[in-house]
Ligand SMILES: Nc1nc2c(ncn2[C@@H]2O[C@H](COP(=O)(O)OP(=O)(O)OP(=O)(O)O)[C@@H](O)[C@H]2O)c(=O)[nH]1
C-alpha cells in the first residue's frame with residue numbers, strides 16, 4: 243500500500259481575494275458566486291501526484307491586512323503556504339508582501355515553500371496588478387508564482403499541486419545542504435571538499 247504523506251497548507255491573503263473560492267473549487271469542484279467572509283475553515287483532500295499520495299489539509303483563513311498578527315498555528319506544523327492576492331486589487335498585492343515578511347520571521351528566516359497566486363485573472367479589464375509584478379515578487383522570495391481564477395477547476399488544481407511540489411523542492415534543497423555540510427564547506431562563491439579547506443587553512 244502506498245504511503246500517504248500528510249501536508250498542512252495555510253492559505254493567506256487580504257479580504258475577498260478568493261481564498262475560500264480557490265479551496266472550495268479545488269475540493270468541491272464548484273465556484274462560489276456569493277461572498278461570505280471566513281472566520282476559519284479547513285478542507286481535506288487526497289491528492290495523487292504520479293506514484294505519490296498526499297493527504298492535503300488546507301486551512302482557509304480570515305482575510306488579513308498589514309496589521310494582522312499571525313497566530314502560532316499558522317507557523318507551527320505548517321508545511322507550506324498559498325499566498326493569494328487579487329489581480330484587481332493593488333492593495334491586496336501590497337498586503338501580501340508584509341504577510342510574507344511576517345511568515346519569514348516566524349520561521350526564523352528559513353526558506354519557505356510558498357506559491358504566490360494572483361487570483362481573479364478572469365477579470366482582466368479590472369486588472370491593477372500585472373503578472374510580471376507577481377512573478378518578480380515571487381522570484382525575490384525564491385518562490386513559485388501563478389495566476390489563477392477560482393472559476394476554473396483546472397487552475398485551482400494547478401495551485402494546490404504546485405504547493406505540494408514546492409514543499410518537496412524546499413525539503414530536498416535542505417537535504418542537499420545538510421549533505422553538503424557533512425562533506426563540504428563553503429568558501430565565498432565555491433564549494434570545496436573539507437580536505438581542500440584544511441589545506442587552505444594551513445597554507446601561509
Ligand atoms: N470573477 C471572480 N470572482 C472571484 C474569484 N475568486 C473569488 N471570487 C469572488 O470574490 C468574492 C470573495 O471571494 P472569497 O473566496 O469569499 O474571498 P476570501 O479571500 O475567502 O474572503 P475572506 O474570507 O473575507 O478573507 C466572492 O464573491 C467570489 O465569488 C475569481 O477567481 N474570479
Ligand SMILES: [Mg+2]
Nearest residue numbers: 261262279280
Ligand atoms: Mg474566505
